[in-house]
Amino acid sequence: MKKFSIxxxxxxxxxxxxxxxxxxxxxxxxxxRKIKLYDNxxxxxxxxxxxxxILIKERAPEIEFLATxxxxxxxxxxxxxxxxxxxxxxxxxxxxxxxxxxYNVVGQETCGPGGIAxxxxxxxxxxxxxxxxxxxxxxxxxxxxxxxxxIVAEATRxxxxxxxxxxxxxxxxxxxxxMAKILGLESRKDLIVKYYGLNHFGWWTxxxxxxxxxxxxxLKEYVSKHGYVIDDGDxxxxxxxxxxxxxxxKDVYAVDPDTLPNTYLKYYLFPDYVVQHSNKEYTxxxxxxxxxxxxxxxxxxxxxxxxxxxxxxxxIDEHASYIVDLARAIAYNTQxxxxxxxxxQGAIENFDPTAMVEIPCIVGSNGPEPIRxxxxxxxxxGLMEQQVSVEKLVVDxxxxxxxxxxxxxxxxxxxxxxxxVAKLILDELIEANKGYWPELK
Ligand code: NAD
Ligand code: G6P
Ligand code: MN
Numbered sequence: 001m002k003k004f005s006i007x008x009x010x011x012x013x014x015x016x017x018x019x020x021x022x023x024x025x026x027x028x029x030x031x032x033r034k035i036k037l038y039d040n041x042x043x044x045x046x047x048x049x050x051x052x053x054i055l056i057k058e059r060a061p062e063i064e065f066l067a068t069x070x071x072x073x074x075x076x077x078x079x080x081x082x083x084x085x086x087x088x089x090x091x092x093x094x095x096x097x098x099x100x101x102x103y104n105v106v107g108q109e110t111c112g113p114g115g116i117a118x119x120x121x122x123x124x125x126x127x128x129x130x131x132x133x134x135x136x137x138x139x140x141x142x143x144x145x146x147x148x149x150x151i152v153a154e155a156t157r158x159x160x161x162x163x164x165x166x167x168x169x170x171x172x173x174x175x176x177x178x179m180a181k182i183l184g185l186e187s188r189k190d191l192i193v194k195y196y197g198l199n200h201f202g203w204w205t206x207x208x209x210x211x212x213x214x215x216x217x218x219l220k221e222y223v224s225k226h227g228y229v230i231d232d233g234d235x236x237x238x239x240x241x242x243x244x245x246x247x248x249x250k251d252v253y254a255v256d257p258d259t260l261p262n263t264y265l266k267y268y269l270f271p272d273y274v275v276q277h278s279n280k281e282y283t284x285x286x287x288x289x290x291x292x293x294x295x296x297x298x299x300x301x302x303x304x305x306x307x308x309x310x311x312x313x314x315x316i317d318e319h320a321s322y323i324v325d326l327a328r329a330i331a332y333n334t335q336x337x338x339x340x341x342x343x344x345q346g347a348i349e350n351f352d353p354t355a356m357v358e359i360p361c362i363v364g365s366n367g368p369e370p371i372r373x374x375x376x377x378x379x380x381x382g383l384m385e386q387q388v389s390v391e392k393l394v395v396d397x398x399x400x401x402x403x404x405x406x407x408x409x410x411x412x413x414x415x416x417x418x419x420x421v422a423k424l425i426l427d428e429l430i431e432a433n434k435g436y437w438p439e440l441k
């Protein structure tokens with residue numbers, strides 16, 4: 001059986017050890033001959049890499065391992081690029097969240113002005129990764145989950161339309177895991193779902209088991225009372241702020257009880273609530289820096305010191321096995337049905353054909369084949385047209401270096417109350433992002 005060679009771009013990510021452990025746990029489904037880590041921050045990556053090298057030596061010593069900041073070394077002889085970079089790291093995420101909050105606007109990693117700022121930072125470096133891949137391994141595929149995925153996906157559509165890049169998000173997967181538990185099913189793979197929207201902005205319209213039984217009524221009854229809160233959730237979304245997000249899905253659901261919502265809609269439908277419940281001095285970035293980042297890096301340092309992962313608290317990121325499902329779909333033409341962020345091209349009949357939408361696709365060796373959604377209701381269409389226009393204006397602004405377009409993007413965001421506030425936030429974001437954004441005129 002062919003063995004694959006992969007590079008993880010953003011090797012210094014807090015998710016890398018969990019993903020490596022997941023890959024090592026899935027070698028029977030997805031055999032690997034080489035794993036490389038690539039990052040542009042050597043010191044950060046070295047700590048993660050030092051631990052990963054030991055994890056791999058202990059569990060699968062036959063796999064060749066290498067960590068590098070040299071693109072040629074990283075991207076040569078590669079079948080898959082798994083990309084999860086965070087341009088500007090947590091320091092910039094913190095500003096993305098805190099600057100809008102000063103003006104009582106949602107401060108969030110991927111939604112509203114914070115997401116726009118993050119998008120403006122990410123477009124260039126993501127295009128750079130694609131170009132490295134195509135230069136050094138022209139047959140490779142990139143599986144991208146770097147955020148903000150909606151803006152990144154629109155940018156790759158515009159700037160690298162022929163590139164083999166698949167954009168995927170784990171939020172629907174996390175929610176579907178919860179749905180399966182609510183229903184008492186073993187796995188989310190027992191669910192056949194219809195879903196449509198934009199990334200971090202979508203709805204389930206139909207959920208059945210493999211026999212065709214409609215599972216929506218039971219789920220709706222549960223979500224109308226508890227949102228997506230369950231006793232034992234996933235290992236990724238555990239902090240109190242995530243609990244609040246899953247609970248708030250109850251109120252988001254009430255706005256359109258015909259569908260089940262993605263949790264991220266709370267930022268657009270209840271921005272006033274979100275701002276009231278935010279701490280302007282201590283945001284999610286602080287929580288992650290004090291929590292996940294400290295934990296992962298200290299566990300990695302321990303592994304390096306002990307030269308062993310014995311007693312390590314690092315755990316397999318089971319939920320990340322969707323990445324293996326996606327790689328397998330391409331490698332083995334599995335024709336698995338998965339939610340991906342793809343160009344609409346008529347799948348949603350009454351919506352911009354050039355919009356990047358998140359919909360079910362059948363994935364095989366040629367890439368994704370989107371499933372037809374048909375016509376969508378006025379409420380969703382209105383929300384999506386507004387949000388997709390924000391995302392397109394950001395990409396326009398990046399390409400043209402246009403202050404005007406970016407001001408329009410912020411003004412159009414449902415999270416921002418006026419063009420005046422949009423401008424105040426934008427001017428601060430420009431200062432904060434010097435060196436990351438193209439110069440705007
Ligand atoms: P992190 O800061 O711990 O890791 C990101 C790494 O990327 C850092 O080591 C950083 O040095 C590196 N990096 C930044 N710019 C780079 C560049 N130009 N080239 C190479 N490396 C670069 O962040 P994290 O919290 O572990 O998250 C990583 C990414 O995964 C983020 O974009 C996050 O939003 C995303 N994510 C996406 C999903 C999804 O559903 N799509 C789920 C989880 C995380
Ligand atoms: C979900 C989303 C990701 C996002 C992550 C943030 O998994 O799908 O796109 O990056 O949440 O989690 P964090 O713990 O970093 O706030
Ligand atoms: Mn996501």
